[in-house]
Amino acid sequence: MELKILDIINTVLNNRGKTNLSSIRPEMHLRNDIGMDSLDLAELTVRIEAEYDIDIFEDGLINTVGEILEKLKNN
Amino acid sequence: MDLFFETRQQGVILTWDILINDINNSTTYNPYCKSDSYYETFKNIITSMLIGEKIILLDSDFTDSELINLTEHSNFSSYTQEIDKKSFPLIQNKRELISNLRETSKNWKITLFTSGTTGIPKKVTHNYDSITRFVKISDRNSDNIWGFAYNPTHMAGIQVFYQAVLNGNTIIKLFGLTPNEIYREIKENNITHISATPTFYRLLLPCDESFQSVRRITSGGEKFNKKTIHQLQDVFPEAKITNVYATTETGTLFASNNDIFSIKPEYKNLIRTENDELLIHNSLIGNTNTNINEWYNTGDLIEIITEDPLRFKFISRKSDMINVGGYKVNPLEVEEAILTIPEIKNVRVFPKSNSVLGNIICCEVVCVNEEISESSIRIFLQSKIQEFKIPRIIKFVDELSTTRTGKIKRT
Numbered sequence: 381m382e383l384k385i386l387d388i389i390n391t392v393l394n395n396r397g398k399t400n401l402s403s404i405r406p407e408m409h410l411r412n413d414i415g416m417d418s419l420d421l422a423e424l425t426v427r428i429e430a431e432y433d434i435d436i437f438e439d440g441l442i443n444t445v446g447e448i449l450e451k452l453k454n455n
Numbered sequence: 456m457d458l459f460f461e462t463r464q465q466g467v468i469l470t471w472d473i474l475i476n477d478i479n480n481s482t483t484y485n486p487y488c489k490s491d492s493y494y495e496t497f498k499n500i501i502t503s504m505l506i507g508e509k510i511i512l513l514d515s516d517f518t519d520s521e522l523i524n525l526t527e528h529s530n531f532s533s534y535t536q537e538i539d540k541k542s543f544p545l546i547q548n549k550r551e552l553i554s555n556l557r558e559t560s561k562n563w564k565i566t567l568f569t570s571g572t573t574g575i576p577k578k579v580t581h582n583y584d585s586i587t588r589f590v591k592i593s594d595r596n597s598d599n600i601w602g603f604a605y606n607p608t609h610m611a612g613i614q615v616f617y618q619a620v621l622n623g624n625t626i627i628k629l630f631g632l633t634p635n636e637i638y639r640e641i642k643e644n645n646i647t648h649i650s651a652t653p654t655f656y657r658l659l660l661p662c663d664e665s666f667q668s669v670r671r672i673t674s675g676g677e678k679f680n681k682k683t684i685h686q687l688q689d690v691f692p693e694a695k696i697t698n699v700y701a702t703t704e705t706g707t708l709f710a711s712n713n714d715i716f717s718i719k720p721e722y723k724n725l726i727r728t729e730n731d732e733l734l735i736h737n738s739l740i741g742n743t744n745t746n747i748n749e750w751y752n753t754g755d756l757i758e759i760i761t762e763d764p765l766r767f768k769f770i771s772r773k774s775d776m777i778n779v780g781g782y783k784v785n786p787l788e789v790e791e792a793i794l795t796i797p798e799i800k801n802v803r804v805f806p807k808s809n810s811v812l813g814n815i816i817c818c819e820v821v822c823v824n825e826e827i828s829e830s831s832i833r834i835f836l837q838s839k840i841q842e843f844k845i846p847r848i849i850k851f852v853d854e855l856s857t858t859r860t861g862k863i864k865r866t
Contacts, residue, residue, distance in 0.1 A: 395833055395847075411658070412633045418658055418780055422811040423847040437810035440682075441660060 385448060388427045392420050406446030414445075428452075457549065460494050462628035463640060469494055471549045471623070478502055478552075479545045484538050487531035488608070489513035489522075493628055496607045497616060500565070501552075504583070506543050507560035508536075512567045512608035516841050520792075525568055525578070553623055557592075559583040567610060569703035569783075579703050587617050589707040596622040600644055600668075602629045602637075604651035610703040611675065611781075615650045634659050641666050649673070652781030653683060654812055660686045667693050673710075675699040675781075684713075700769070702753060704740050717766045726765065731756045733767075777805075780812040782843045789846065792839040793818065798827045803855045804846060818846040819855055 382404060390400045398415065410416045416424065425437050428448070434455050436442050442451065459471045477498055486509050488499045496512070503510035513522065519529040546552045566580045601619045603626045605612030619626050627644050629637050629651070637659060640646065646666075650673040660683065669691040675698060684696055700716060701707040709716040718726050725736035727750070734750040754776070760766040777784045786804035793802045801821040806814040820832070829849045836845045 395830060396842075412635050415633075417631075418654055418812055419843060419847065421658075422780075422809045422815045425809060425811055426807065426815055426817075426848055435810055441657065441811075 381452060382449065384431065385428075385445070385452075388424065388431065389414065389445075391427065392416070392423050395423070396420060404445045406444065406449060408445045409443055410445065411443070458625040460497065460626045460628070461644065462493060463632070463636065465492075467494065471552075474498065474501070475546050475549065475552055478505065482538055482540075483535050484508060485531060485535045487511050487513060487526070487528075487534055489515055489517065489531070491515045493603070493607050493626075493630075497620070497626075500613075500616070501556065501620070502538075503565075504556055504559040504563055505546075506538055507563050509564040509566065512565065512613075514568075514606060514608050514841060518838050518840060520839050521841070549623055553621060556621060565613070567608060567613065567703060569610075577703075586613065587621065589614065590617045590621050592621050596624070598647070599624045600647045601626045602641060602646040602649040602651075603627060604629045604649060604655050606630065610701060611650065611652075614701065614707055629655075634662070638662065638664065638666070641669065647671065650675075654780035656687055657683055657811070660690070662690045665690055665692055669694045672696045673699055675701055675707075700755075704751065705735060708735070708739070714768055715760055715766055716768070717764060720764075723765070728757060728759065728767075731758070731770070733757050777814050777816060779806075779814055779816060779843055784816055784844050786816075789816065789818070789840060789844050792836060792844075793820065793832070793846075795839070796827070796832065796835055798822050798824060799832075801855055807848070815848070816844065816846045817848040817850070819850045819852045821852060821854060 386401065386404050389404065393400055393414075393416075396419075401414065408414055410421065410424075421437070425435060429435050432452055432455070434452060436448055436451050442448055457471045458468065459474045460469045461467065478501060481498075481502055484502055484506060485499075486503065488496055488510055490496050490499070500510055500512075511526070513525070517525070522529040546555065561582065563583055564580050565582075565586055566578055569577045569579055596618075599619065599622060601615060601624055603612070603615060603619075605615060607613070607616060616626070618624075625644070627640050627646055629640060629649070632640065641649075645668040647668055648671045649669060653674050656672070656674060670693055672687060672691055672694045674696070687696060688694070696712060698711045698714065698716075699707050700709040708722075709718060711717070722739070725739055727734050729750075733753045733755045735753060737749055737751055740751050756770045757767040758770050760768060775786055777786060789804045790802050793799055793804070799820050800823050802818055804816060804818045807817045809815040832849055833845055
């Protein structure tokens with residue numbers, strides 16, 4: 381699953397001409413470390429939802445990669 | 456140090472004295488203002504007011520084709536003019552600057568562009584009285600420190616700019632910062648006032664800390680949900696939270712501390728409804744390049760709570776405009792831009808509701824061959840339309856989904 385999430389994150393970054401990541405770690409902060417803005421986060425939710433059928437931001441904001449993985453595992 | 460403007464991204468800290476010095480030293484002026492720098496934009500607006508010349512604000516990310524659509528030009532250098540220093544005396548200090556601004560000539564005009572409902576953004580021109588109609592000038596406001604979270608060329612940003620400048624306040628740029636940086640700015644600068652879209656506040660949450668310096672939180676442009684209001688109140692316990700209704704045509708019109716709006720008694724006869732749509736009398740509207748009848752249709756649908764005094768809630772937009780985090784996107788404009796790609800035969804732009812931005816722009820395209828990719832469409836659009844208008848999800852289909860009447864389906 382982590383590879384798939386890495387892939388999705390890179391698709392979003394790539395679409396805005398931002399540098400791809402080679403790996404992700406749970407503690408990485410989506411905005412502070414990965415540099416996503418609100419447009420990127422919105423796209424990320426849609427792409428994750430298309431893949432896993434889960435709106436990760438449904439109950440409030442997710443800040444880190446670990447929180448995404450957690451949310452997907454629990455569902 | 457009497458700070459005028461700070462932006463941490465560029466490491467810029469500018470005092471009122473530096474601003475005054477820059478204005479005194481400027482020798483040329485160009486009415487077309489398109490700059491990445493907030494400070495340059497602010498300085499140009501102030502200079503235009505002092506010399507009584509019009510100013511036209513253009514988003515710094517407008518593409519050349521958008522500029523040609525809006526103004527018929529993409530290069531404005533030939534409009535640069537010399538400033539006649541004889542009729543423009545040197546400014547001595549902040550007090551003198553502000554008092555000169557408050558006496559801006561009746562002939563001065565400021566033009567900005569709305570997102571428009573017909574495909575091309577609409578030009579709206581205001582004079583000093585109409586653009587500053589809702590600015591509150593008082594001694595009580597003289598020590599305010601503003602967190603600036605809007606684009607300086609949009610109506611909301613202009614309103615914050617005037618509220619801050621005419622009271623001699625400090626402006627701290629928060630736009631484009633990460634949440635950690637924003638909190639650091641609030642703390643280090645003791646920011647007292649923030650005006651931003653609900654999306655901006657949503658992205659700040661959750662936060663474990665609380666900030667006592669903030670006394671006022673203003674929001675507008677989208678619906679603000681109750682959960683966000685509660686969370687914000689925890690982070691800013693001393694702040695009064697206000698929701699405002701403003702349009703580029705009118706500036707700020709109503710304010711509310713929840714989702715129910717009421718109107719000032721003096722506007723009683725200038726506001727009415729028709730088929731649940733809010734109508735505003737043309738005396739409250741700036742000049743636009745389209746003819747407005749006596750009553751202006753806002754396109755906003757409201758639910759009336761009480762008739763007299765009039766109290767109401769905003770329900771939705773009547774038009775097809777898509778609200779992306781407070782920015783209005785016209786699907787027709789986006790479709791028009793996509794259709795200029797030769798390989799694309801047909802397109803439908805539509806919103807998908809989204810927990811981060813309210814809505815996200817999506818599209819379906821019908822292509823003549825399979826060589827075109829999602830990323831090549833995006834790269835093409837980057838030279839055509841602003842970033843927030845570019846579809847984030849592009850679906851390749853054999854034919855577009857239509858409604859029963861054969862119209863292209865929007866939702």
